[in-house]
Amino acid sequence: MLRLRIILTLFVTLLLWSASEAQLYSVVGGTIMDAETQAPIPDVYVLVNNDRVAGITDNGGYFMLNLEVGPHLLEFRHVAYQPKLYAVKVQQRQGQMLLIEMKPRLIQLPEVTVTERLDRLTLLDERNTYAVIQADQILKSRAANVREALTRLAPSAAALYSAAGFSPNQLPPTLYINGILTESWVAELIDVSTIDKILVWRTSESPVEFRTGRSRYLIDIRTKTK
Numbered sequence: 001m002l003r004l005r006i007i008l009t010l011f012v013t014l015l016l017w018s019a020s021e022a023q024l025y026s027v028v029g030g031t032i033m034d035a036e037t038q039a040p041i042p043d044v045y046v047l048v049n050n051d052r053v054a055g056i057t058d059n060g061g062y063f064m065l066n067l068e069v070g071p072h073l074l075e076f077r078h079v080a081y082q083p084k085l086y087a088v089k090v091q092q093r094q095g096q097m098l099l100i101e102m103k104p105r106l107i108q109l110p111e112v113t114v115t116e117r118l119d120r121l122t123l124l125d126e127r128n129t130y131a132v133i134q135a136d137q138i139l140k141s142r143a144a145n146v147r148e149a150l151t152r153l154a155p156s157a158a159a160l161y162s163a164a165g166f167s168p169n170q171l172p173p174t175l176y177i178n179g180i181l182t183e184s185w186v187a188e189l190i191d192v193s194t195i196d197k198i199l200v201w202r203t204s205e206s207p208v209e210f211r212t213g214r215s216r217y218l219i220d221i222r223t224k225t226k
Contacts, residue, residue: 026090029064030098032057032076041102047075076100079185105185121179124220128205130154133198135224146187146198146221154200157217173217174203176210187221196222 032041040061048054048065049072055063065074067090076084081102088096126132131154143149150158157173172184199220203211206218 024069024092025066026069026093027064027095028067028072028074028088028090028098029062029095030100032061032063032078032100032102034081035101035103041078041081044076044078044081044102047077049073050075076102078102079105079188081105121222123207123209124176124179124199126199128201129199130157130202130205130217131198131200133200135196138192138195138198143192145192146190146195149192149195149198150200150219154198157200157219172215173200173219174210174212174215176218176220178223179220181210181212187219190221190223194223196224198222 032044033039034041040057040059042057042059042061044057044061044063045053046055046057046063046065048067054065054067057063067088069090069092071087071089074086074088076086082105084100084102086098086100088098090096133149133153137153138149141149141152143152147158175182175184175187177186177190199222201207201218203215203218210218
């Protein structure tokens with residue numbers, strides 16, 4: 001009888017603990033939209049308290065999170081949009097639906113003269129490359145963007161991409177477009193049909209003049225000339 005009482009007590013305690021734990025979380029969901037076009041934005045990463053990726057939006061721009069009761073700072077990131085911060089206070093058993101607007105990023109490339117550009121392209125030749133991806137290879141791979149092209153044709157370099165950030169050992173590749181140093185996220189905005197080829201080097205084997213930071217790979221995207 002005593003053993004039965006102990007078992008029942010433990011069982012009730014477990015149920016009460018589980019119920020109390022369930023009450024410490026609430027659902028926070030919403031839709032991410034383009035601030036200018038009002039179109040939903042897919043593939044937006046949602047970070048919680050600048051710590052972890054807790055969700056990503058679907059094709060309709062929708063996300064859903066299960067958050068602990070209390071204050072949280074949400075951050076929304078997408079390569080084509082300016083990051084967005086949103087403070088939310090999660091209350092017990094009270095779900096919330098958010099409507100978040102994100103502003104497109106403005107791409108600003110450095111100005112270079114034609115002569116300087118040609119000189120830089122001459123230095124960025126195809127010697128010691130890890131991979132040279134031609135336009136016909138990109139076409140055959142059916143890649144929708146540069147990330148997909150790299151994933152299918154130069155996977156080691158693509159593995160370093162992360163919209164949510166980079167650890168010290170996983171920095172984004174150093175990116176050049178036609179020999180011009182460019183922010184790494186800009187690669188995903190390029191129409192793959194305009195690419196002539198993509199040159200990829202391991203940084204240690206790339207031209208010394210173009211090495212920056214601790215990135216393991218250096219990439220130069222060459223666009224087609226009219």
